[in-house]
Amino acid sequence: xxxxxxxxxxxxxxxxxxxxxxxxxxxxxxxxxxxxxxxxxxxxxxxxxxxxxxxxxxxxxxxxxxxxxxxxxxxxxxxxxxxxxxxxxxxxxxxxxxxxxxxxxxxxxxxxxxxxxxxxxxxxxxxxxxxxxxxxxxxxxxxxxxxxxxxxxxxxxxxxxxxxxxxxxxxxxxxxxxxxxxxxxxxxxxxxxxxxxxxxxxxxxxxxxxxxxxxxxxxxxxxxxxxxxxxxxxxxxxxxxxxxxxxxxxxxxxxxxxxxxxxxxxxxxxxxxx
Amino acid sequence: xxxxxxxxxxxxxxxxxxxxxxxxxxxxxxxxxxxxxxxxxxxxxxxxxxxxxxxxxxxxxxxxxxxxxxxxxxxxxxxxxxxxxxxxxxxxxxxxxxxxxxxxxxxxxxxxxxxxxxxxxxxxxxxxxxxxxxxxxxxxxxxxxxxxxxxxxxxxxxxxxxxxxxxxxxxxxxxxxxxxxxxxxxxxxxxxxxxxxxxxxxxxxxxxxxxxxxxxxxxxxxxxxxxxxxxxxxxxxxxxxxxxxxxxxxxxxxxxxxxxxxxxxxxxxxxxxxxxxxxxxxxxxxxxxxxxx
Numbered sequence: 001x002x003x004x005x006x007x008x009x010x011x012x013x014x015x016x017x018x019x020x021x022x023x024x025x026x027x028x029x030x031x032x033x034x035x036x037x038x039x040x041x042x043x044x045x046x047x048x049x050x051x052x053x054x055x056x057x058x059x060x061x062x063x064x065x066x067x068x069x070x071x072x073x074x075x076x077x078x079x080x081x082x083x084x085x086x087x088x089x090x091x092x093x094x095x096x097x098x099x100x101x102x103x104x105x106x107x108x109x110x111x112x113x114x115x116x117x118x119x120x121x122x123x124x125x126x127x128x129x130x131x132x133x134x135x136x137x138x139x140x141x142x143x144x145x146x147x148x149x150x151x152x153x154x155x156x157x158x159x160x161x162x163x164x165x166x167x168x169x170x171x172x173x174x175x176x177x178x179x180x181x182x183x184x185x186x187x188x189x190x191x192x193x194x195x196x197x198x199x200x201x202x203x204x205x206x207x208x209x210x211x212x213x214x215x216x217x218x219x220x221x222x223x224x225x226x227x228x229x230x231x232x233x234x235x236x237x238x239x240x241x242x243x244x245x246x247x248x249x250x251x252x253x254x255x256x257x258x259x260x261x262x263x264x265x266x267x268x269x270x271x272x273x274x
Numbered sequence: 275x276x277x278x279x280x281x282x283x284x285x286x287x288x289x290x291x292x293x294x295x296x297x298x299x300x301x302x303x304x305x306x307x308x309x310x311x312x313x314x315x316x317x318x319x320x321x322x323x324x325x326x327x328x329x330x331x332x333x334x335x336x337x338x339x340x341x342x343x344x345x346x347x348x349x350x351x352x353x354x355x356x357x358x359x360x361x362x363x364x365x366x367x368x369x370x371x372x373x374x375x376x377x378x379x380x381x382x383x384x385x386x387x388x389x390x391x392x393x394x395x396x397x398x399x400x401x402x403x404x405x406x407x408x409x410x411x412x413x414x415x416x417x418x419x420x421x422x423x424x425x426x427x428x429x430x431x432x433x434x435x436x437x438x439x440x441x442x443x444x445x446x447x448x449x450x451x452x453x454x455x456x457x458x459x460x461x462x463x464x465x466x467x468x469x470x471x472x473x474x475x476x477x478x479x480x481x482x483x484x485x486x487x488x489x490x491x492x493x494x495x496x497x498x499x500x501x502x503x504x505x506x507x508x509x510x511x512x513x514x515x516x517x518x519x520x521x522x523x524x525x526x527x528x529x530x531x532x533x534x535x536x537x538x539x540x541x542x543x544x545x546x547x548x549x550x551x552x553x554x555x556x557x558x559x560x561x562x563x564x565x566x567x
């Protein structure tokens with residue numbers, strides 16, 4: 001009997017915290033699907049309608065289509081560079097144990113503690129010098145760099161747990177060590193790669209602190225910038241704002257839901273066993 | 275051909291170099307230059323003059339900066355412990371097998387997927403006075419308007435920001451703890467049960483000691499993240515009312531835009547030390563615990 005009471009209480013708590021997590025999404029949906037003529041303090045609406053005009057109007061005036069394209073280009077570029085460079089570096093840290101590798105790794109790990117904002121000003125002058133303001137490629141390089149230390153940390157932990165015999169067999173068969181890394185080791189890194197892609201992909205997708213400095217041109221704005229600009233201009237029009245936010249967060253939400261099953265596996269592989 | 279093979283066979287010694295090179299250009303070089311700038315009166319336009327430690331002396335006389343230090347530390351003192359406590363409790367709750375486990379985990383993680391800036395704007399709509407969702411809800415249910423502004427009251431606003439931040443990122447902390455819980459061998463708990471240990475005793479003497487690694491990751495990332503808080507405050511209060519909820523990161527950005535570039539980098543270096551001290555202490559403490567156990 002006591003066991004059932006506990007189970008029931010647990011169920012109630014789980015339902016409560018899930019509803020709590022979904023609450024703002026629910027409010028957002030109600031807002032976005034309600035005509036802007038409806039005032040909430042006069043008439044409370046608890047279920048979303050099938051009203052799409054807010055989405056159409058928000059799409060037209062916010063340039064969010066362009067922003068989604070910019071965010072996609074930057075995220076895909078930065079994550080790709082990040083995965084290639086950090087998996088190689090992680091291999092070096094885990095397998096080629098010499099002083100240089102160790103020192104370089106420790107320097108990068110130490111830099112994780114430094115708030116990005118210290119770099120922003122000199123980075124800004126550097127970006128002007130190399131012509132990187134308002135370009136995709138420079139933003140890709142900056143954001144790929146920021147997430148390098150954490151990725152290398154995850155990769156080196158994971159690679160340390162893979163038995164050496166697997167690559168040694170390939171080397172005996174005449175493969176160079178770097179060849180063995182790309183042909184034999186890299187395909188084994190799928191779980192940790194998916195964690196790196198999700199964690200870094202999200203933080204790059206949501207980046208605001210660097211984007212606000214380096215992407216100033218209207219046509220280069222990413223989603224967070226476009227939404228915040230939209231908020232400043234149309235802040236009073238909540239229904240439009242909600243529709244724009246829903247469009248803006250849809251790609252991240254869908255991608256996460258599709259890949260979530262690799263997520264916990266990858267984190268376990270990289271952070272705990274390492 | 276011979277030479278090419280020789281080069282390829284040595285390449286693995288340099289595999290960390292591409293990453294380190296990129297990191298040097300876009301992180302270490304600007305960092306060193308930033309440290310240099312903090313000793314000047316650079317305004318972003320005209321030539322910088324060396325002023326020694328004047329910016330740092332100025333900082334300790336700057337009332338707004340001192341207030342922002344207080345706000346930043348207060349935010350972190352609320353946010354980092356709450357994230358860890360709730361993240362751990364959530365993980366304990368969701369570690370057992372039940373129907374729909376993975377759906378519930380996805381739902382709880384979902385807020386952390388979204389930009390804190392956008393999430394902040396959504397909460398602003400829910401909480402704002404007169405037109406906000408909660409106000410309308412209370413008004414239409416009870417018929418009375420609740421005349422109270424959560425975000426306009428400076429001592430209240432900072433805690434509202436803390437709660438929104440904890441709400442958003444508890445899922446992220448939970449996932450790391452869940453990973454840790456799954457790495458604990460089942461036999462340990464079974465042995466504990468046979469020895470007659472209660473649930474709380476098993477958590478204290480079996481689970482916690484095995485969780486030092488994930489605790490380390492969570493405590494340190496939460497300290498760093500909380501002390502660098504930025505977007506969520508911009509969206510919820512924009513630092514207001516007045517400067518009462520402005521964090522140090524926001525102040526640095528505003529000073530930097532406001533042509534006090536040299537000064538803003540000096541403040542950023544102070545922020546680095548504000549982050550470094552608690553990270554170092556908790557790192558040492560948790561490492562010691564790890565050895566003891």
